Amino acid sequence: MRHMSNIVEQISLTVNGDSIQVEAGLTLAQLIAQLELDTRKVAVERNLEIVPRSTYAAVRLESGDRLEIVHFIGGG
Amino acid sequence: MKALDGIVQDEALQRDDSWTVAGRKFSSRLVVGTGKYKDLPTTAAAIEASGAEMVTVAVRRVNLSDRNTPMLQDYVSPQRYTYLPNTAGCFTADEAVRTLRLAREAGGWNLVKLEVLGPAPTLYPDMAATLLAAEALIKDGFEVMVYCSDDPIAAKRLEDMGCVAIMPLGAPIGSGLGVQNPLMIQMIIEQSKVPVLVDAGVGTAYDATFAMELGCDAVLVNSAIALANDPILMARAMKAGVEAGRLAYRAGRIPRKGFASASTPMTGLIS
Numbered sequence: 001m002r003h004m005s006n007i008v009e010q011i012s013l014t015v016n017g018d019s020i021q022v023e024a025g026l027t028l029a030q031l032i033a034q035l036e037l038d039t040r041k042v043a044v045e046r047n048l049e050i051v052p053r054s055t056y057a058a059v060r061l062e063s064g065d066r067l068e069i070v071h072f073i074g075g076g
Numbered sequence: 077m078k079a080l081d082g083i084v085q086d087e088a089l090q091r092d093d094s095w096t097v098a099g100r101k102f103s104s105r106l107v108v109g110t111g112k113y114k115d116l117p118t119t120a121a122a123i124e125a126s127g128a129e130m131v132t133v134a135v136r137r138v139n140l141s142d143r144n145t146p147m148l149q150d151y152v153s154p155q156r157y158t159y160l161p162n163t164a165g166c167f168t169a170d171e172a173v174r175t176l177r178l179a180r181e182a183g184g185w186n187l188v189k190l191e192v193l194g195p196a197p198t199l200y201p202d203m204a205a206t207l208l209a210a211e212a213l214i215k216d217g218f219e220v221m222v223y224c225s226d227d228p229i230a231a232k233r234l235e236d237m238g239c240v241a242i243m244p245l246g247a248p249i250g251s252g253l254g255v256q257n258p259l260m261i262q263m264i265i266e267q268s269k270v271p272v273l274v275d276a277g278v279g280t281a282y283d284a285t286f287a288m289e290l291g292c293d294a295v296l297v298n299s300a301i302a303l304a305n306d307p308i309l310m311a312r313a314m315k316a317g318v319e320a321g322r323l324a325y326r327a328g329r330i331p332r333k334g335f336a337s338a339s340t341p342m343t344g345l346i347s
Contacts (some may be wrong), residue, residue, distance in 0.1 A: 016137040020232050036143050043135075044181035050177050063329075068137065070178050072120060075111035075134025075164050076249070076298035 011063035022061065029056035035069070042071050082148040085202035088326065095293045098187055098219040098270050100158065104129045105288065106318045107160070107273065109298025110152060113307065120151040122301055130158040132296065133190055135179045136167070154183060160221065167202075169209035176218060188213065189243070191223035197239040199249045201225045207233060214238045223275050226260040228267060235270055242268050243296065246287060247277025250299040254283035258290055263293045281310075281317030288321025289329070 009024040015031075022031060028051060030037055044051045045068040050060055061067075094103045108128040113119040123131060131152060139145050161179035163172040169192075174189045190213060192205040201224050213220050216236060221241035222234050230243045244264055247253035254277060255261055265272045271293035278284050284295045299313050304310035 016140055018140065026255065034140075035140060037138060041147055041149055041178075041182070042138055042180040045174065045178055048174070048179050053181065068142075068178070070135050070152075071138050072133040072159065072161070072179070072182060073136045074110035074113060074116075074148055075162050076111040076132055 011061065013061060013064070014066045016067070016069055024063075026061050027057055027066075028059040028061060031061060031067075032056060032069075037069065042069050044069050086262060091327070093322065097221065097293075100187065102129045103293075104315075104318075105292075105294040105322055106284070106315055107132065107294055108301060108311070108314075109296065110148060111164075111298055116146050116148065118149040118307055119148075119302075121233060122307040122311040123152060123157065123169065124311075125315070126145040126297075126301065126306045126314045128157070130160055132160045132162050132298070133179075134162055135182070137177050158187065159183050159185065160187060160189045163191055163209070165192075166192060166209070168192075168205060171210045172209040173212050173216060177216070180218070187219045187221065187240070189221050189223060190239075193249075197257075201245065203227065203230045206230075207237070210234055210237055210239055221273070226257045226264065228260060229261045232267060235268055239270065241271045241273060241293075243273045244274035245276040246274040248277075249263060249276045251277055251280025252283075252300055253277055253288050254279055255290070255343070258286070261292070262290050277341035278314075281313040284314050284317040285321035285324070288315045288318055289325050291325055294318075 010021045011024045013020055013022060039053060047066055094101050104127045106126055106128050108123055108126050108131045109132045110119055161176060163175050166172040166175055172190060172192060190209055192202045192209050193199045194202045203225055206224060207236040210220050210222055219240045221243055222239045223243045224230055224234060226244040231325055234244060242264060244261055253275060273294045273296050274287035274292050275296040278295060278297045278300045287295045295318055301307050301311045305323060
């Protein structure tokens, strides 16, 4: 196929239970920015492992990653 | 507190009466939950009125379809209040550990409230699961304040395991029935070297007073404030109730007697 190099490859992730498509090579920091979330107010679990906030920019997302992005809400 | 002119100043009234849990010092003996309020501004106003310094919070998925939903932190500042993340909704040790690891990353603290509940209609603490979760959390470096049944044996086990506060229920969550088993709460208070908080069951101010008179270190209240007709007024009432109960406990009540004793002297009567 021509122009193959210009086509951005997409990968599939599960974020908070929903399947989404993102560009291959996206970092976690970029995903959080795309979702318009404030990194200071959320925490992220990737495939059952906590991702330290300081490493978001270094974490490159991979196809099939399962992310949980949480925050604090009212509770008893 | 300043004594009135001409009145003897009680040294005990002036004394610092703060309490400490896991090395953190608090003056307020009322801990409040942040759930069930009609909105976040009311939550913030009620917490302010309660005078609480520690608030329980929950950890949930961010709503990705509506990102403009206001966030708790924008109303109840984690800089001002000590957040006590809970494990509400967790039924296993694994879920509790996962949830609180996320809370620790979101907030950066180790002090947490462990609660593992059984199903409705009791929502009673599942003590077998609570003990397992407490062990896992402590191993993971958490300082665990634990919601539990009013069972002195289980409470002792949790304390021996390293829990930093024991929090027996006064009555089922949200029931508003007050302390149903004061004898067991008292036994737990007497045997514990870590703080004991009555958590759950408080319905109105005198329930909080009663719990404090038993000798609890603090009381945790959510529904009774959040669902009152006027949550802000009730928050203030709970603050007064907790303070009254604490002062009465420190003062030492008179013994209960099965007969009357006149308050007025019988000597010097006119004839």
